[in-house]
Amino acid sequence: MTVEFRANEDGPGIVAVDSVEGRQFSLSTDEPVSLTPASRPSFSEPVDAVTSCHIRTITLPYVVPVFVREADETLLVECDNFTHEKLPAGEYEIEIAAAIKFFLRVSGPVTVQSLSDSMHISFDETTRVELAAQSYSEGPTATVTTTADPEDVMAAVSTFGSSLETTSPERSFPSQRGHPPQLELGSTLMIPDSIDVPETGLEIEVPPELPAVYAVASLSYYLGARVVPGSNPRLLANGTEIVSLADSSEIRGEPTGVDTSETNAERTPLEQAVTDVLQHVFVLDCIVRTEGQYPIDLAERRQLEERVDLPLATLYAAPIAERVTTYMDVPFDVTDDLVPTWQLSTHVSPDPDSVEILSYAANTLSLISVEHQHQQVEAAPEPPGYGALIRSISRETEPVEPAVEPSYIRISSSETLEQAWFGEGRSVNANDLSIESVQNRFTSEPADGPIEIGVVCNEAQMVSEVSEEALYGDRKDLPFDISSYRNLSCRELENVLRSDLDFLHYVGHVNRSGFVCHDGTLDASDLEGVGVDTFLLNGCRSYDQGQVMIERDSIGGIVTTGAINNTKAIPVGRLIAGLLNRGYSLRSALTVVSQRHTVDGRYTVIGDGGIQIAQSENGTPNLLQIDRASDGHGYDVRIATFPVIGRGMGSCYTPYAPSVDRYFLVGGDLPTLTMSLPDVVSLLSLERVPTVIDGEFRWSTDIAPTELPGRDSDAE
Known part of the structure; x- marks a missing residue:
């Protein structure tokens, strides 16, 4: 149950x-x-x-x-x-x-x-x-086996629409989009009889090449569209082309061949066209659905109605093929700034193995790009003062480090909130996904009782990261069971790794051969299984041990790819802990941390980075930035929202303040809101969220009204 x-x-x-x-x-x-x-x-x-x-x-x-x-x-x-x-x-x-x-x-x-x-x-x-x-959670309920033949993969991806709860505009709600069937590579194409694909009348034609099929997986899922071979990429409704997918400039009415490298983040013309169509259809669905069961006052609807006159009620009742056809007649520049910042872009290698990650990427409506020539980079350089401050010490018992450095890559940039990589090599700027991790999330033993957290400090010089005030568990709405450990032996740490923990916060020395304990080094690969679901391994070069934990049933974690020092690692570890405690996912937590600290190339997410250890109180993790209004009256409040499981793309958010009378689509920055002093004070007290005041990072519930910008001259 x-x-x-x-x-x-x-x-x-x-x-x-x-x-x-x-x-x-x-x-x-x-x-x-x-x-x-x-x-x-x-x-x-x-x-x-x-x-x-x-x-x-x-x-x-x-x-x-x-x-x-x-x-x-x-x-x-x-x-x-x-x-x-x-x-x-x-x-x-x-x-x-x-x-x-x-x-x-x-x-x-x-x-x-x-x-x-x-x-x-x-x-x-x-x-x-x-x-x-x-529940907002749902894993894949069926498995489709496919060969690496592109046309078989097309047939497999065409089953994704079977998981939609509806083909109405309400499918833009994440709760109305079930998880697509998972794909497995095999010797023949096998689609279970239980899979019932909706007859939407929509088809996506692409050349029979794996990169082209990968690119359209999320669009096929969201539209319930079949993917079929064709020489010219295009979207068809009831057999008639309604938009070409060959070049995004054609979609936008621009001259063909216009350089869009500033905005397309190195996507191919097909990938960019698919992105444009998916986001355009999606945001229009979010607006049209306000004619249905949830007629909320949506800010994006107000903006759309100022620009075009659409028969929203008629569109809501129309069959999906007819509705999408009408959407294609709406100029794309009308919706450009209405599309929320997209949650995730998933970059995959062109290899057949990437087939197996497609359903998990499509489940989040991820933008999928094929990386043909990712940039090879060196491991992160040693930080200044490394010799004195490094989180790795010389011990007679410590094994010699391997001489061969792993391959590090930097994937192409993206305008999404989060990025993921699936392929060979270690990404320095994206979540390293693996099939094992996303499968572990749905096969792990269900939690029963409070959130179980283990906090381990295996080096006295690093104890300040975990010993000041409580890092976890200050939530009245959630029960936590927190166990703290110090200076563990190899056997004691092994017992912790084997125990059923929702999250492990490890502070100490790590090398590629294992966790350094006072009596030796513990290599996670010596364990038959790991009971820890998610983790933060805040020690030098903890990537290898983290990957071993994923292979032995963990779901995801934050690790380091190079040397780190206490000066940086302690505040980074404490901030990660605070964000995870407030409902951020592993990926979104590291996204926020990277805005405050230089972590690129040192910290990365491995496994299923979309996992959370706790829920946000209002459902959507958010970050506030508060400045004095330019006219001196009131405050400019900027709110960044981060989609998570259950509150993904298509969810709505409103800050609970009397002056705000509408909802906004979740994803990135909301329009700047002007609030009075009482509204700001109320907003800060409602929930403990990260807040930037005069460029300084604070927690909202720690900010007194007298500390707000410009209070010395405030006449309110």
Whole structure:
């Protein structure tokens, strides 16, 4: 079972636990509840668990979107910040879009009220409620075997659309896009009979070459389009070409051959055209879906309606082929600045082995590029003062380092928030993906109970990284179980690596032969298996040991590719810990760290970098930057958002402040918002998030109002 309901042990209420993703969410009640088995009534979306109980009041620990519908799914009200809605007696379905999505079926009057830091759903009297939950997590439910023949790979990729929950514009929500079937290389093409591909009328023609098929995998998945061989790359609807994919300049109405190297990040013409079409269709779907079950006030819709007059209601109801055909008639420059910063670009080698990573890349709607000539680079140079400060010491017991240096590469630049690499060599500027890691995520033992974290310091000179205040576990909404260790022996560290930990924060000396302990060196390759899911190995050249842990069942981690010193490593380790504790993924955490510290070429993510050890309180990790407004009145607030599992591309975000009356698509920087002092103070207190004030990095809940920019002259 993916989601399980439990009675809250810390007070009256209900806890929902997603054991696969390690997520928990508590619904507090005014009195203890007794959970009883319930049938599965027809909710508006598929659910993973159902229970029944009697409740009068439910309290959420912070504000999340709440939608109240009639029994026939007609939306009555959408509630977010500073809402007070009272509905008369009736039959209602209440959707709570928290870290785990809830649905309540209830009969009677309903009141929904939100304050700055909590929400309350109440009934006039104690009422029987049917309560359901839906996990945001889903792994591949089928496996397709394919040969390396391009036309077989086309047929395999054409199955990706079978995982879409719908072909309506709602599939732009990540919860409506199931994980595509995983692909395996074999001697024959084998597609299970259970795979049911939707008849969308859309086809993508590309030359029968592996790089071309790789490039269109995410677009094929999102459109539910079949991939077929053809000499000229193009997208067809019901047999008619609606856009050429041969050159992005044609899509944009520019003269063919225009140099777009500044914007296409060294993609091929096909790759850039696919990117343009995918992003154009996607953002228009996000806007058109506001005509459906979720008619929220979306900022991007406001902007679009100022530029073009589209029949949004008609488009919402239209078949997908007709809708996409109309989208192609909308000039692409109309949507350029409406597209959120894309989450991920995945760079793959042109080899047949790259076939097996396609479904995982498509699952995040990653932009896929084939790296034909990636740049070979040397390992990171030794930092100044290396001899005195290096996190690797000479011990008589330490094995000799291998003489052969591994191959390091720098992949082409990208405008996405995160980058990944799949192929030979070690990337110095991207997440090194592996098939083992992404498979480990879906085959690992489900978590049950609190988030288990181990903090190991095996060198006294480095203890300041982990010994000041608590790095993890300061979350009222999440239970943590944190174990700290110092100066472990090889046997003791082996026991830690074997234990069932959601996350290991290791501080100490590492070399290519293993973890340095006081009685020798422990090589992870000597272990039959590793129980640690994710990790930060903050020691010199920890890449090799991290990769061994991935091979022995870990999911992902942050490691080093070269020498590091205490001066840099301690603040980097503490910042990574703080970000992971607040719901950042491994990749997004290192993205933020790289904005504050020079880590390029020294720290990298290996394995499945999209994994999180904890959920963000509001679902979307974000970073604030606050400056005094240029006119001296109020503050300019810039918010950067980072898509993560369950809140990926297509999710919406709103800062809970009275002056903000709309939602924004998640991904990168939102438009600058002007807020009053009270709004800024409230925003800073709602959730502990990274914040930049006058160029200085702080945590929001540590900032006093008197420390805000320009407060000395503030007349508010």
